[in-house]
Amino acid sequence: MLGLNLQQLEYLVAVDNYKQFTIAAEKCFVTQPTLSMQIKKAEEQLDIVIFDRTKQPILTTPVGEKIIAQARVVINEYNRMEEIVREESGRIEGSLTIGIIPSLAPYLLPLFVGHFKKNNPLVNISFKEMITEDLVKALKQDLLDAAILVTPLEEKDIIEQALFYEDVLIYAHPQHSLHQVKSLKVDNLTSSGLWLLDEGHCFRSQVLNLCELQANVSADLPLHFESGSLDTIRKMVDAEGGYTLLPALAAQELVFDLHKQVKEFEIPVPLREVSLVYSRAFYKRLLLERLSVSIKASVPEEMLHKDRGHVVEWK
Amino acid sequence: MLGLNLQQLEYLVAVDNYKQFTIAAEKCFVTQPTLSMQIKKAEEQLDIVIFDRTKQPILTTPVGEKIIAQARVVINEYNRMEEIVREESGRIEGSLTIGIIPSLAPYLLPLFVGHFKKNNPLVNISFKEMITEDLVKALKQDLLDAAILVTPLEEKDIIEQALFYEDVLIYAHPQHSLHQVKSLKVDNLTSSGLWLLDEGHCFRSQVLNLCELQANVSADLPLHFESGSLDTIRKMVDAEGGYTLLPALAAQELVFDLHKQVKEFEIPVPLREVSLVYSRAFYKRLLLERLSVSIKASVPEEMLHKDRGHVVEWK
DNA sequence: TATATTGCATCGATAAAATCTATAATAGTT
DNA sequence: AACTATTATAGATTTTATCGATGCAATATA
Numbered sequence: 001m002l003g004l005n006l007q008q009l010e011y012l013v014a015v016d017n018y019k020q021f022t023i024a025a026e027k028c029f030v031t032q033p034t035l036s037m038q039i040k041k042a043e044e045q046l047d048i049v050i051f052d053r054t055k056q057p058i059l060t061t062p063v064g065e066k067i068i069a070q071a072r073v074v075i076n077e078y079n080r081m082e083e084i085v086r087e088e089s090g091r092i093e094g095s096l097t098i099g100i101i102p103s104l105a106p107y108l109l110p111l112f113v114g115h116f117k118k119n120n121p122l123v124n125i126s127f128k129e130m131i132t133e134d135l136v137k138a139l140k141q142d143l144l145d146a147a148i149l150v151t152p153l154e155e156k157d158i159i160e161q162a163l164f165y166e167d168v169l170i171y172a173h174p175q176h177s178l179h180q181v182k183s184l185k186v187d188n189l190t191s192s193g194l195w196l197l198d199e200g201h202c203f204r205s206q207v208l209n210l211c212e213l214q215a216n217v218s219a220d221l222p223l224h225f226e227s228g229s230l231d232t233i234r235k236m237v238d239a240e241g242g243y244t245l246l247p248a249l250a251a252q253e254l255v256f257d258l259h260k261q262v263k264e265f266e267i268p269v270p271l272r273e274v275s276l277v278y279s280r281a282f283y284k285r286l287l288l289e290r291l292s293v294s295i296k297a298s299v300p301e302e303m304l305h306k307d308r309g310h311v312v313e314w315k
Numbered sequence: 316m317l318g319l320n321l322q323q324l325e326y327l328v329a330v331d332n333y334k335q336f337t338i339a340a341e342k343c344f345v346t347q348p349t350l351s352m353q354i355k356k357a358e359e360q361l362d363i364v365i366f367d368r369t370k371q372p373i374l375t376t377p378v379g380e381k382i383i384a385q386a387r388v389v390i391n392e393y394n395r396m397e398e399i400v401r402e403e404s405g406r407i408e409g410s411l412t413i414g415i416i417p418s419l420a421p422y423l424l425p426l427f428v429g430h431f432k433k434n435n436p437l438v439n440i441s442f443k444e445m446i447t448e449d450l451v452k453a454l455k456q457d458l459l460d461a462a463i464l465v466t467p468l469e470e471k472d473i474i475e476q477a478l479f480y481e482d483v484l485i486y487a488h489p490q491h492s493l494h495q496v497k498s499l500k501v502d503n504l505t506s507s508g509l510w511l512l513d514e515g516h517c518f519r520s521q522v523l524n525l526c527e528l529q530a531n532v533s534a535d536l537p538l539h540f541e542s543g544s545l546d547t548i549r550k551m552v553d554a555e556g557g558y559t560l561l562p563a564l565a566a567q568e569l570v571f572d573l574h575k576q577v578k579e580f581e582i583p584v585p586l587r588e589v590s591l592v593y594s595r596a597f598y599k600r601l602l603l604e605r606l607s608v609s610i611k612a613s614v615p616e617e618m619l620h621k622d623r624g625h626v627v628e629w630k
Numbered sequence: 631t632a633t634a635t636t637g638c639a640t641c642g643a644t645a646a647a648a649t650c651t652a653t654a655a656t657a658g659t660t
Numbered sequence: 661a662a663c664t665a666t667t668a669t670a671g672a673t674t675t676t677a678t679c680g681a682t683g684c685a686a687t688a689t690a
Binding site: 020021022032033036037040053056058 | 636637638639640641
Binding site: 004005006046047048062063066067070071073074077078080081082084085088 | 319320321361362363377378381382385386388389392393395396397399400403
């Protein structure tokens with residue numbers, strides 16, 4: 001035996017995650033000296049330097065990176081033992097921490113959480129809203145069990161499992177030119193009057209992709225304003241004119257009056273592929289399968305197929 | 316955290332391996348009560364029964380099997396950390412425990428151990444001679460790092476890496492009919508006068524396969540005698556007449572006089588594929604690669620190719 | 631230049647645990 | 661019924677992780 005124990009591995013991973021002994025100690029629910037001692041012992045036992053403490057924030061050495069990557073593997077495999085017991089018991093219980101992007105959270109969550117809770121009463125599910133980049137980071141640090149976001153990501157070590165295909169719609173002010181067009185095609189889109197989400201939001205990238213515009217289009221916009229919320233954007237269209245694009249679930253919940261401003265594209269419609277993604281192939285797969293089932297059962301049936309349109313890339 | 320520690324996982328694996336608390340405790344270098352207590356704690360913490368102690372030898376429950384399989388994974392991933400450090404250091408050191416079949420051990424080992432020791436002085440290599448079936452069992456229990464044996468095995472979770480292809484030759488008493496035949500083909504072989512290794516030896520199976528005989532041919536043999544040693548078999552041929560088949564490395568070391576009794580087959584000659592096999596894809600791969608290099612450098616060059624013959628199956 | 635501030639390391643005491651030795655309980659055998 | 665083999669239990673001992681207090685070094689602030 002090497003001499004390291006699982007606790008020490010957790011400490012190593014924590015320090016690597018938070019790049020600070022004090023914070024890492026807090027997250028591990030121990031005092032800083034305790035963590036310092038164990039890290040030191042680990043380094044002595046392996047006879048390598050894992051963290052360069054002369055730098056601030058702390059730097060993980062190259063060997064350290066490899067060791068910590070392996071430590072993550074060990075911890076994950078270890079945690080799987082718990083699931084094996086649970087799976088064997090046949091009871092669906094445990095906890096799930098799921099990340100979700102802002103352009104889905106307010107519209108998708110209300111749809112399926114009820115269904116999931118009802119069918120899996122013993123599962124403690126919680127959600128964290130973040131943009132894709134942060135979700136991927138959190139997944140790789142094992143801070144999330146899975147995330148619901150728009151794919152394809154083309155991220156190494158991230159597994160994608162498509163959930164549904166959401167139509168991209170147009171929300172145009174009654175006086176905007178697009179409001180009059182009969183049969184809408186992607187080519188009809190212009191930068192004139194277009195409202196956009198903040199940088200970092202994948203839906204912003206998709207919109208820009210669709211309009212074949214450069215990332216920096218703010219010059220063409222009527223007003224230099226960006227928001228993290230689709231609802232805010234939509235309200236700006238109502239108040240100030242112009243138009244924006246809306247994912248179907250965001251459009252779906254609009255009251256009748258507002259719904260008049262929603263226009264569909266002609267077939268093939270642009271779609272965004274919404275997926276459940278995770279980094280650990282076997283971890284909590286039973287619970288994640290239940291989650292997947294709940295989501296698919298809760299979105300409109302036609303969204304489960306993609307043959308009516310084409311998936312919009314965004315990376 | 317689950318509460319189990321790595322020590323407990325080792326204990327679980329040990330009990331599963333030896334099916335006896337007392338023996339398992341010995342192998343773990345602790346007293347039996349220590350091991351009993353930890354196993355009990357593990358079962359309590361997971362809230363499952365892992366071992367059925369009412370049976371003798373102890374029976375691992377179905378859940379227990381799964382937990383222990385996962386425990387093996389955790390331990391292996393854990394042990395890999397040590398290697399990562401070593402690989403990083405660039406020094407070739409550590410230990411290797413290699414299994415090898417009896418029909419290879421006395422002829423192959425002397426060929427390459429010198430080469431290996433000279434090129435890897437810091438590696439502590441040891442060998443265990445066993446028949447294939449036991450080698451596979453030991454590999455799956457992680458009691459061996461790798462084994463040198465005759466493939467293909469068609470065993471799940473066992474990885475084969477071909478080392479060389481050894482000719483199968485004939486060793487016939489001067490008065491035996493085969494001794495006179497000019498051009499020897501496999502079809503010439505008969506059961507008459509054939510001497511065989513014990514059951515369980517893969518070379519026995521290969522010989523029987525080649526001769527297209529049933530497993531139970533002893534009735535046709537001049538004398539009902541089986542041995543675990545090729546040398547003994549060969550000496551019986553000398554003393555009592557008849558013939559046997561010899562792998563090339565066993566024939567190679569014969570003194571000039573005896574070598575006259577060795578006959579080669581015509582091309583395509585029957586070959587046995589000798590491989591380095593292991594169960595853990597990443598474990599000690601650097602050392603095993605060095606081992607592989609040493610072996611390939613030590614056997615006659617022509618054995619590295621198989622185009623002169625056909626590989627004899629034996630399973 | 632003096633002085634907080636931040637962040638990690640060290641020290642001694644304490645509490646938790648794993649382990650040991652000795653012994654008991656249990657089941658199967660002769 | 662005695663014997664043997666095997667696991668479980670009890671109490672003592674040792675090892676270990678943890679904590680709180682403190683020290684020390686680097687950096688930022690006055």
